Amino acid sequence: MTQLPNFDSLKWLAENNPEELERLQKKMCEEAIERCPESNKEQLISMHFHLEQQLSRCSNPFHRCYLAISIMNDKFIALNDIINNPNEFKKQNAKILSLPVKKL
Structure with missing residues (x-):
C-alpha cells in the first residue's frame, strides 16, 4: 500500500503540483477500497x-x-x-414497479 507522504510534502504538492496530489489521492482511495471485504466494495x-x-x-x-x-x-x-434504530431501518421497503414491455 502506498505510504502517505508527510504534511510538508503534501502541502508542497498542493501548491506546486496539484495534479500529482490528485493522482496520489485517487491511488490511495483505490488501494483502500481494494483492501476492504468484497461485501462492501x-x-x-x-x-x-x-x-x-x-x-x-x-x-x-x-x-x-x-x-x-x-x-x-x-x-x-x-x-x-x-445503528441506533435498526428496526426502523429494517421496516423500510421499496415498491418495485414493473416496466411495460415494448413490442417490436
Whole structure:
C-alpha cells in the first residue's frame, strides 16, 4: 500500500503540483477500497464515485474540503440512525414497479 507522504510534502504538492496530489489521492482511495471485504466494495466504489462527481464542481480547495466533510458527516449521521434504530431501518421497503414491455 502506498505510504502517505508527510504534511510538508503534501502541502508542497498542493501548491506546486496539484495534479500529482490528485493522482496520489485517487491511488490511495483505490488501494483502500481494494483492501476492504468484497461485501462492501460496491458500496464504497459508488460512494467514491459520488464524492468525485460532487468535488469536480468545486471551485477551490476550501470548497472541496467543506463539501467532503459535509458529505461524510451526512453518511455518519445516516449510519448513526441505522445503528441506533435498526428496526426502523429494517421496516423500510421499496415498491418495485414493473416496466411495460415494448413490442417490436
